[in-house]
Structures are given as structure tokens and as C-alpha cells.
Amino acid sequence: MTGPRQRQRLAVFGDPIEHSKSPALHAAAYRVLGLDWEYGRQQVDAAALDAVLDGLGSEWRGLSLTMPLKQRALELADTLDRTAVETGAVNTLRLHNTPDGSQRLDGFNTDVGGIVRAVGARGLERVRHVVVLGGGATASSALMAAAELGAEDVHVAVRTPARAAHLGPLATRLGLRLVVGRLDETVPEAQLVISTLPGGSLPEPGPVLALTRQALLLDVAYDPWPSVLATEWTSEGGQVLSGLAMLVHQALLQVRIFVSGDPVVPLDDEEAVLDAMLDAVGLDRSGAHR
Structure with a gap:
């Protein structure tokens, strides 16, 4: 028994x-x-x-x-x-x-699947150009999610470009064109911006805000919410998806x-x-x- x-x-x-x-x-x-x-x-x-x-x-x-x-x-x-x-x-x-x-x-x-499914639920199922903010551990998942969404190229914006060097081999394996720039530099056009910045911080002057009219922002931060970046993005008329x-x-x-x-x-x-x-x-x- x-x-x-x-x-x-x-x-x-x-x-x-x-x-x-x-x-x-x-x-x-x-x-x-x-x-x-x-x-x-x-x-x-x-x-x-x-x-x-x-x-x-x-x-x-x-x-x-x-x-x-x-x-x-x-x-x-x-x-x-x-x-x-x-x-x-x-x-x-x-x-x-x-x-x-x-x-x-x-x-x-x-x-990775969480990003793809969340963005898809908002109605964005395919993208060509993606901007990723931050180069830490979550940036690798953002890069792979971009590839699964059909992206051709990803622009990664970081405070110190050398710290994003680890993303290069991954981008090559995924068939992505990768460009790494600084957070205070102009970013290219995109349909999706994925912020992996801690706490949803926004460095000044925030040139990424130029994309608010054309790109959906997924800010992986969710506590506190809204983040600084999400607040600025919304005030500029952009669509925001919470990390939740x-x-x-x-x-x-x-x-x-x-x-x-x-x-x-x-x-x-x-x-x-x-x-x-x-x-x-x-x-x-x-x-x-x-």
C-alpha cells in the first residue's frame, strides 16, 4: 500500500x-x-x-x-x-x-518566447529592423527574439559598446546584421524597440525617442511602472508594452x-x-x- x-x-x-x-x-x-x-x-x-x-x-x-x-x-x-x-x-x-x-x-x-508572444499579442508579428537598448544578459534573448520575428538587422545601443561584444557571435549565428552604438547616438528606423535597461532608465538626451511614431516599445522593466522610458515614450505619442x-x-x-x-x-x-x-x-x- x-x-x-x-x-x-x-x-x-x-x-x-x-x-x-x-x-x-x-x-x-x-x-x-x-x-x-x-x-x-x-x-x-x-x-x-x-x-x-x-x-x-x-x-x-x-x-x-x-x-x-x-x-x-x-x-x-x-x-x-x-x-x-x-x-x-x-x-x-x-x-x-x-x-x-x-x-x-x-x-x-x-x-525569448515570452518576447515573441507578447509582441505578437500586440499585433506585431513580423519586423525587419529592431533596436535593443542595453547589452546585458537580457539583450541576448532580445536578439534571438528579433531573429524569430524575422528581423534582418538589429541596432544595439549601450553606454559602453565594448561590453556588447559578446552579442556579435550570436548575431552571426542567427543571421542578423548587428550594429553596436552608444545610447546617446542617433538610432536607425525600426518597427520594434526592446529596452533591457535596468528599471527602464532613460539616459539623456534619449535620441531613441525619435522612433516613437513608428516603433512599438517593449520595456522589459515592470517595477516600478511606468518606467521613465515608458513615460517619455507615451508622452511622445508612442505605443508601449510593459515587461509584465x-x-x-x-x-x-x-x-x-x-x-x-x-x-x-x-x-x-x-x-x-x-x-x-x-x-x-x-x-x-x-x-x-x-
Whole structure:
């Protein structure tokens, strides 16, 4: 006679983590799916990640990872999907207990899909020219998302161009023409601007604001909201998509992974799941704040 099955546990790890909306998003999804899973949050820095993972019991099913853990998670994962390999970042770990009592970690990056799905929900399904602001870890995901949206070239604007050198090989593999410039320099025309700047900051004089009439801005920042950049963009008459929209869509892909192990396998009643997740953070189907 077997005992009761362990309740499955999941969480988001990062530092800082108090602002994360992931617990609300995942709780909404699992309610619709009828899964009695527990999803929490835990402050973990990169130096502590190894020990924390070693201490997780067999009840743990998966983890969402935010900064500064994405690179270390890449190194620790036993398997990686193509997106994680290309971007050099893992934001999702699916945990498996093996017959010998050890734990296997499958690593994924759902940030790329989150960007593509969020932008598509706003009605922008194909682009030719993209501008990315910032050259950090999220810029790699933005670059790959641009390629999946059909972009031919990407202009990356950063404070220090040398720090974006790591994006060159990725752009080559993706078949993108890459130009790296400074944030205070004029940027070319674009249909999409993806800001990966911390906190949605906007350096002066903000020449990117010249694109407000022609480009959709996706600002991956969402706390605080509206960001400085989003406020300026809106005041100039431009369309803005909050990072919350990206967060929802990448979280939906995480739910797929935690349920089936595959980010491309749709959930049962997925449309209802998506609606519940959007409602949990006050967004409509287009990603606009209600």
C-alpha cells in the first residue's frame, strides 16, 4: 500500500525577489489546471545557488530563475534547450528524480518566447529592423527574439559598446546584421524597440525617442511602472508594452515545461490559463494595463 503522493513544489529564485509577480501568475495557472501545486519565492544569490539546489527534496518539480542566477543555472543544468544554449542563459529548471536517487536538471530559456508572444499579442508579428537598448544578459534573448520575428538587422545601443561584444557571435549565428552604438547616438528606423535597461532608465538626451511614431516599445522593466522610458515614450505619442506582458507569456511557457517537460506542447484549456494569468497582473489580451 502506497502513501499519499507528495505535493509538488515550485518557486522563483533570485536576488532581489520581493517584487516578483511569478507566484501570482503560476498560482492562477495551476488553479485553472486543477493542480494542487505550491509555488513560492526565495531570495537566492549566485554564490548560494549550488547549495540550495543540492538541498531540494524529491517534492521539488521546477524553478523559475531571475537575475543574477541565469548564467550559473546554465552551468549547472544537465540538459539545455537550443534557446538556452544560444543566449547563454537559463531562466527555467525542470527537476527530475533519477532511479539512483540523484536529481537531473533540464534547463530552458523562455524569455525569448515570452518576447515573441507578447509582441505578437500586440499585433506585431513580423519586423525587419529592431533596436535593443542595453547589452546585458537580457539583450541576448532580445536578439534571438528579433531573429524569430524575422528581423534582418538589429541596432544595439549601450553606454559602453565594448561590453556588447559578446552579442556579435550570436548575431552571426542567427543571421542578423548587428550594429553596436552608444545610447546617446542617433538610432536607425525600426518597427520594434526592446529596452533591457535596468528599471527602464532613460539616459539623456534619449535620441531613441525619435522612433516613437513608428516603433512599438517593449520595456522589459515592470517595477516600478511606468518606467521613465515608458513615460517619455507615451508622452511622445508612442505605443508601449510593459515587461509584465513578456513575463506572463514566458511564464506560460514555464507552466508548459513544468506540466509536460516541453515548452512547445500546449496546455489543456490553455486559453483559459492565459486569461487567468493576464488577469492576475491586470493585463488584457493585448498586454495593455486594464
